[in-house]
Structure formats: structure tokens, C-alpha cells
Amino acid sequence: MSEQARTEISSLGEFGLIDHLTKNVEIHNASTILGVGDDGAVIDHFGKQTVVSTDLLLEGVHFDLAYTPLKHLGYKSVIVNLSDIYAMNAVPTQITMSLGISNRFSLEALDEFYExxxxxxxxYQVDLIGGDTTTSQRGFVISVTAIGEVSPDKFVKRSTAQKGDLLCVSGDLGAAYVGLLFLEREKRIFMESPGVQPDLENETYVIGRLLKPEARKDIVDFFTEKEILPTSMMDISDGLSSEILHICKNSNLGCVVYEDKLPVEEAMKTAAFKFEIDPTACALSGGEDYELLFTLSQSDYDKIVLNEQISVIGYMTEPEQGSHIITKGGGKHAITAQGWNPLK
Structure with missing residues (x-):
């Protein structure tokens, strides 16, 4: 079998590379007046407010290319930014993407990433409207800025939850963390015995949740359809417990969370038991779920009760009461932030 041809990126030059990577750009939004190709892009949101969010992803800190396919990495690097826009109750419309690339990457590898x-x-019907590429001495660096639009003053902050509000999450929790445990385990085995084939059978769900997350556009669309405005909201990137504490701190409130209300997928439970770890610990502290954590007025309960993608996990209290979880056995424990911290 002949080896796949390798095109050195240096053979194109920076502008040639940008032209190559953006030659198939499609425009999805009327708000994109001018996209890739000039010194700057031009956006007109026609009377809506603009929401902007930026994320930096570093090889060896946020992702490991030993088990992350480049196509999945390209997908995920967009999704994590769109998730931040949805967490503001806004609709993402444009992104810019900047890359730092070392010479170990070929043009074909970058094409796979851009796929x-x-x-x-x-x-998600979002337009890529610009970015930059530069040489990186070490590792792959990805910086994405996402831009979105929201009807005037319908954006939702972390700091506006009210006492008595319902505390809710979308989807299910903890699976991405367990997926990471499997991939790290298989990497260790491979490093010790390169001939051993990975054993990931039946773990499609948890590994998919790590390598190909989705942003919760459906939940924000549901809010619009049902005329629900959450009182506070953020996305779950660093783990449920630390995000709950963010909302409590920023809103100057406490909360009560019920362990038996935490949404966990059966596949995650089974996988967690293989590592002899508690699924509840994964749900509370595992990061990278990209679900939405939000508070709602109790008067909105009837609107969400039939949505199987939304779980009410507790409620907001006076700040003096602190933030606690009630276990299945009836015990009461303070919620501690054990989520992932990239700065440790």
C-alpha cells in the first residue's frame, strides 16, 4: 500500500495556506456581510445584540493527539465555543479560528482538521469568517472566537438566579470523563506494548461524548418556543459541582442538589464501575459535558416537565444555607469544586 502523499505546509506560504483552508467556506447567515479574504470581516446583526466568546485549546493540556482524531478535534474546537454562546441564551452565527502549527503537521493533516x-x-449553521495561522515551536495551538446574536436584553448571565428558583441541567452528565479514562488507559497500554490492539468495545457512548460533543442548540430553541427565559445559565465544561458553585457565588445564593435527580446514562454507570469509581462522582466532577446548567422560576416548571432532555436537580436557597447535596441515603454534604482546572 503506497503511503499517502504529504504536502509540506511551508510550500504554500501563509496566504496560500489560508486560501487553501478557506476555499470551500459557505455563508449561512445574512448577518455575515463580508467574510474571509479582507483585513477584517463585517457583521450586521440587524438590531440584535452581539455575544462574543473566545477559547484557547492547547495540545497536551486540553487534548492529546495520541487518541484524538484531527477531524474530531476540529469539530470539538468549534463546539466548545458554540456551547458558550448558547449558554448566554444566544444563537451563534460566526466564528474565527487561529492556529499555531508545528512542521510535523502536513497539509493533509490540516485538511482533516478543517473537515x-x-x-x-x-x-450549526455558523460561518467561518476569519482567523490566523502561525508557526508553533511546540505543539498544536487552537484559538476560536465565536460570535452570536440575541434579542435585546434576552441574554442570560450567571449572576441573576433568584432564591427559590429550580436548578436544572440538560442531557446527562459524567460520560465524557469516563470516556477520557478509557482512552488514557488504552494509551498507557499502547506505550508499554505497542502491538496491543485497543479494547474499546461497547464504550462507544462515553468515548463519543468526549471526542464528539454537541452544543445544546435544541435546549435554547426550546426556551424560545416555550417563551422561557432562564434566570441564570452557564455551560458545564469544568464539572457540574464547580459550575453550580459559580452560579451560587455570582448570584450570592446557596443551593440544595439531590443525588437521585442527577441525570446519568446507563452506559456511563456501567463504564464507571469498570474503573471502580462512583458514577455520582463522575457526574459531579467530570468535565467536558457541554450540557447547560440553568435556573428557572418555579412558575416555568409546567413548561419543562415533559421535556426529557431537562432534569430538575435541586433549587436555590439563601446564601447562609451554603451549597449542599442530599445523597440517596439522606446524608447532607457540602458541594466542593473538584472539577478540572487547567491551571493546576
């Missing part, structure tokens, strides 16, 4: 980028842009 994932464009797949995410197409799925």
Missing part, C-alpha cells in the same frame, strides 16, 4: 471544523459549522 471537522466545516462539519460543525454546517451542522
Amino acid at each position: 471537522g471544523v466545516y462539519a460543525a459549522c454546517n451542522r
Whole structure:
């Protein structure tokens, strides 16, 4: 079998590379007046307010190329930014993407990465409107800025929850963390015995939750359809417990969370038991779920009760009462932030 041809990025030059990577850009939004190709892009949101969020992803800190396919990485690097826009109750419309690349990457490798980028842009109807590429001495560096629009003053902050509000999450929790444990385990085995084939059978769900997360556009669309305005909201990137504490701190409130209300998928439970770890610990402290954590007025309960993608996990209290979880056995424990911290 002949080896795949390798094109050195240096053979194109920076502008040639940008032209190559953006030649298939599609425009999905009327708000994109001018996209890639000039010194700057031009956006007109026609009377809506603009929401902007930026994320930096570093090889060896946020992702490991030993088990992360480049196409998945391109997809995920878009999704994590769109998730921040949805967490503001806004609709993402444009992204810019900047890359730091070392010479170990070929043009074909970058094409694979951009396949994932464009797949995410197409799925979420978002326009890639610019960015930059530069040489990185060590590792792959990805910086994405996402831009979105929201009807005037319908954006939702972390600091506006009210006492008595319902505390809710979308989807299910903890699976991405367990997926990471499997991939790290298989990497260790491979490093020790390169001939051993990975054993990931039946773990499709948890590994998929890590390598190909989705942003919760459906939940924000549901809010619009049902005329629900959450009182506070954020996305779950660093783990449920630390995000709950953010909302409590920023809103100057306490909360009560019920362990038996935490949404966990059966596949995650089974996988967690293989590592002899508690699924509740994964749900509370595992990061990278990209679900939405939000508070609602109790008067909105009837609107959400039939949505199977939304779980009410507790309620907001006076700040003096602190933040606690009630276990299945009836015990009461303070919620501690054990989520992932990239600065440790």
C-alpha cells in the first residue's frame, strides 16, 4: 500500500495556506456581510445584540493527539465555543479560528482538521469568517472566537438566579470523563506494548461524548418556543459541582442538589464501575459535558416537565444555607469544586 502523499505546509506560504483552508467556506447567515479574504470581516446583526466568546485549546493540556482524531478535534474546537454562546441564551452565527502549527503537521493533516471544523459549522449553521495561522515551536495551538446574536436584553448571565428558583441541567452528565479514562488507559497500554490492539468495545457512548460533543442548540430553541427565559445559565465544561458553585457565588445564593435527580446514562454507570469509581462522582466532577446548567422560576416548571432532555436537580436557597447535596441515603454534604482546572 503506497503511503499517502504529504504536502509540506511551508510550500504554500501563509496566504496560500489560508486560501487553501478557506476555499470551500459557505455563508449561512445574512448577518455575515463580508467574510474571509479582507483585513477584517463585517457583521450586521440587524438590531440584535452581539455575544462574543473566545477559547484557547492547547495540545497536551486540553487534548492529546495520541487518541484524538484531527477531524474530531476540529469539530470539538468549534463546539466548545458554540456551547458558550448558547449558554448566554444566544444563537451563534460566526466564528474565527487561529492556529499555531508545528512542521510535523502536513497539509493533509490540516485538511482533516478543517473537515471537522466545516462539519460543525454546517451542522450549526455558523460561518467561518476569519482567523490566523502561525508557526508553533511546540505543539498544536487552537484559538476560536465565536460570535452570536440575541434579542435585546434576552441574554442570560450567571449572576441573576433568584432564591427559590429550580436548578436544572440538560442531557446527562459524567460520560465524557469516563470516556477520557478509557482512552488514557488504552494509551498507557499502547506505550508499554505497542502491538496491543485497543479494547474499546461497547464504550462507544462515553468515548463519543468526549471526542464528539454537541452544543445544546435544541435546549435554547426550546426556551424560545416555550417563551422561557432562564434566570441564570452557564455551560458545564469544568464539572457540574464547580459550575453550580459559580452560579451560587455570582448570584450570592446557596443551593440544595439531590443525588437521585442527577441525570446519568446507563452506559456511563456501567463504564464507571469498570474503573471502580462512583458514577455520582463522575457526574459531579467530570468535565467536558457541554450540557447547560440553568435556573428557572418555579412558575416555568409546567413548561419543562415533559421535556426529557431537562432534569430538575435541586433549587436555590439563601446564601447562609451554603451549597449542599442530599445523597440517596439522606446524608447532607457540602458541594466542593473538584472539577478540572487547567491551571493546576
